[in-house]
Amino acid sequence: MSKQTYRVCLCFKRRFRIKEAEVPSDVAELFASYSDNGSMSVDHLHRFLQEVQGEEKLTKEEAQALMVSFLSENKHHSVSQRRSLYLKEFFRFLLSGINAPLPLPPKVHQDMNCPLSHYFIYTGHNSYLTGNQISSDSSEEPIIEALKRGVRVIELDMWPNPSKDDVHIMHGGTLTSPVKLIKCLKAIREHAFAASDYPVIITLEDHLNQELQAVVAKMVHETFQDVLVCSSSDTFQDFPSPQSLKGRVVISTKPPKEYLEAKEGEDGSVRVYKSSEEVGWGKEISDLAVKLERDDGGECEDEQEDPGQAVQQSAHPEYKNLIAIRAEKMKGGIKAWLRVSSQKAHRVSLNEEKLENAVLTHGTEIVRFNQRNLMRVYPKAMRLDSSNYNPLIGWMHGVQMVAFNMQGHGRSLWLMQGMFRANGGCGYVKKPDFFLNNGPSGEVFDPNKRLPVKKTLKVKVYLGEGWNIDFHRTHFDFFSPPDFYVKIGIAGVPCDSTMKKTKTIEDNWTPVWNEDFDFPLTVPELALLRIEVHEFDISDKDDFGGQTCLPVWELKTGIRAVPLHDRKGDQYKSVRLLMKFEFV
Structure with a gap:
């Protein structure tokens, strides 16, 4: 009789008992101080909210409404007879959504009548991509998702459809699939103000001939009609305010001639790198202080012209009138394009690496430039996985449009979401006054200067x-x-x-x-x-x-x-x- 080997597998299931959270001693002590005989009345709650929770302006009627709302949501059927909380109910009240760490309901509370340059603006990069920057699909769905989250700046890269007299949105020089421009425009028109009434800015990257520009002009006008802000002038003395543009759509791009003079694509998308960012839940946020320790004296590189590109003689006039916020090509060295003109306000665009190099030697000049002009910063070419960079580098130099890939996740994107939870989640956060008010000798805010603790x-x-x-x-x-x-x-x-x-x-x-x-x-x-x-x-x-x-x-x-x-x-x-x- 042959010997045989048997394998025995034992399966078991272990149950874990979930304990109910215990009342912290601090909470129990507060309840004892703001209650009588184990019961917290509306008067007690009102006093607690004013004295402990810092709700000085809260009225007694509002405190009662909060109590009633909490008891009703937690299925306390005796709410019509009882206007008080016991200890465990008070504890659950503190743990409820009613007791939020930010103002509730969210409400716009900042002054919205200042020029656009006075605000941080929730800005997307390559807003049409569903995933990575090289091979993902282009679609209107990420645009809709971004608008629903409160993003106010949508980027579209326009390319000719070689088989038809039509325009595609896609990441040029990559394997990304295209989506029709009209689909993106209709998605913006339908969802632009789903999360906020404040203006949506569409930044266009234009790779079109004059005939297709005419097609785009007609398409944009028919889609947005009276919602569209058209420009009768090439320049602004100062930018309009978010309040004056409420419910409107604004187009921002470089003059078409400058696109054909510049490198193909702002972000050099044909280069291929592997990014190590966003592993797990995301690499730790980079430390700008480390970068500031090395002062290599280097200046931001100029945008180089591509001699192989033909220079377009003129833009279609209807298309040119679409451009309400003019973005200008950075000509000369950093000192040249940081000069603040008294005649006009405009927008410039540079990638994260150029910003990081520029702030090492010209940080305060960038702050001064951004008092009146708009600056857009976008991810460097190597972020093919749609990762992002540290947005604080831009914000602490007054950069309004810190453009992010919204398709993924990670710590940098969490910071972006955190910033724009402010001001009621409207997508515009007013820059602190120290960015806008210079010192007695004309000095501007220096983010790298060590200041006393406030x-x-x-x-x-x-x-x-x-x-x-x-x-x-x-x-x-x-x-x-x-x-x-x-x-x-x-x-x-x-x-x-x-x-x-x-x-x-x-x-x-x-x-x-x-x-x-x-x-x-x-x-x-x-x-x-x-x-x-x-x-x-x-x-x-x-x-x-x-x-x-x-x-x-x-x-x-x-x-x-x-x-x-x-x-x-x-x-x-x-x-x-x-x-x-x-x-x-």
């Missing part, structure tokens, strides 16, 4: 919950509950930027940290609070557990429920942290 943001991370609802339970370790930790820090000017970390709480779906952090801020007007949750994995890279980025200058003080978002930026239904914010 204020300190004190943050306490209490606890988190909701992963068992929004995540499949096997997303983390299969054989044990997750081990969560929080990374928290500031993205801002170099001396404010930092990241810190909580301890890891092992085997718990509702981790409690109770840890305090202090962030001294020299320029709080440019500071973004970065929050990430990760799950520690001893044998592999740590798993992603959520993220958010919040504009510090709009943070509400007190104990707040901070909702987390996925890698792309969509908010989870249930995952949130309970945190406390205080400025001293």
Whole structure:
């Protein structure tokens, strides 16, 4: 009888009990101070919201409305008889969406009557691409998605359709498939003001002959009609305001002749590189301070002309009238194109590498240029995976249009989303006054100058919950509950930027940290609070557990429920942290 080997496989399933989050001692103490006999009345809640949460202007009627709304949403059927909260209800109130860290409902509160050059503007790059910069499809769908997220600047690259008298939108010199221009225009017309009433700017990269320019002019006029802003002049003395352009669509491009004189495509798209950015949830944000340590004295390279390109003699007049914001070619060295003209305001465009080189030696001149003119910065050619760069390099030099690839995810894009959560999410954030008001001797803001601390943001991370609802339970370790930790820090000017970390709480779906952090801020007007949750994995890279980025200058003080978002930026239904914010 032959010997045989048998393999026995044992399968088992382990159930994990999800504990309900416990009330932190700070919350229990506050409840005791603002309640009587274990019950918090409307008067008590009103006083708590004013004194602890910093809601000084909140009325008693508004406090009552908040209580009623909370009790109703949480299915308390006795709401008509009861106007009070017990301890656990008060705790759940603090963890609810009603108790947000930013103003709720979102509302535009900044002055929108200043020139466009006074605002940071939510700007997209190659807005029609569905994925990478080399081989993905072109489509109107990413444009629609961007507009729904509040993006205000859409970029379209126009190329002739060789088989028809038509215009394609595509990334020239690559394997990206085309989409018809008319599809993109109709998508913009239908969704332009889905998230914001403030103007949509379409930046065009033009590779067309005069006949096709006439086709484009007719197409644009018929699509947008009276929504379109047409220019009767080649120049602006000053740019119009977002308020004056509300509900309008604006075209911005270089004069067509200059496109044919310049390199083919602003971003040199035919070069092929492999980017290491965006591995996992994204490489850590680059540190500009390291770049500033090397002062190589180099200047920004000039745009070189391509002698192989034919120079177009003139643009079709109807097409020329489409251009409301004129973008000019950078001629001469950096000193030449940074000269501020008293006669006209215009837009220039350069890639991230040229900006990084330029700010090393001409940082304050760039700030001064951007007081009146518009600057657009776009990703360098090697970002074929549609990754992005550190937007703070542009913002802290007053750059209005920091153009981003919106197709992917990663820490740089999270910063972009965080910036434009400000001002009601309208896509326009007014630059801080120090960018616009020069000092007594005419000096402008220098982002690299070490300034005294203006204020300190004190943050306490209490606890988190909701992963068992929004995540499949096997997303983390299969054989044990997750081990969560929080990374928290500031993205801002170099001396404010930092990241810190909580301890890891092992085997718990509702981790409690109770840890305090202090962030001294020299320029709080440019500071973004970065929050990430990760799950520690001893044998592999740590798993992603959520993220958010919040504009510090709009943070509400007190104990707040901070909702987390996925890698792309969509908010989870249930995952949130309970945190406390205080400025001293």
